[in-house]
Amino acid sequence: MSYPFEYNDETLWDAGYHSGRLYESLAQGAAGFLAVPSGLTPSPQGGCTVDRDVFQAFVQRLYDLRAATSAEVLRGLTNGLLVTSLVLLNRSGGSIALNPEDATALGEATSTLARSMAS
Incomplete structure (x- = not known):
């Protein structure tokens, strides 16, 4: 059973059910913490639709939180969610806009993870 994330008519990630539900739950929780909408809307048939503009603002806020702290626990907690996002x-x-000191590492992490995320 899958849990697809769709934007318009395109599947961005055909996640496994558990991976997709966990990601969506973590994103919704982080959005609540950041006091912004996530841009993810669960669909009745399972999965989520993505409102790119709203999701982009969420991802930017998540990154800004991560970039503004030197607390390793907070950076670790946000990293997996950020890279998947x-x-x-x-x-x-x-x-989103990345600080130059983060661009290379996040770019590499994103590319590596993308290879394991079926679309």
């Missing part, structure tokens, strides 16, 4: 955002044609 960057894959989805990139696949939808969106992007």
Whole structure:
């Protein structure tokens, strides 16, 4: 059973059910913490639709939180969610502004993860 993330008529990630539900739950929780909408809307048949503009703003806020702290625990907690979100955002044609000191590492992490995320 899959849990697809779709933007318009394109599947950005055909996640496994558990991976997709966990990602969506983590994103919704982080969006609540950041006091912004996630841009992810669960669909009745399972999966999520992505509102790219809203999702892009969410991902930017998540990155800004990560970039603004030196707390290793907070950076670690946000990293997996951020990298997965960057894959989805990139696949939808969106992007966020990254600090130069983060661009290479996040770009490599995103590329590596994207190879294991079926679309």
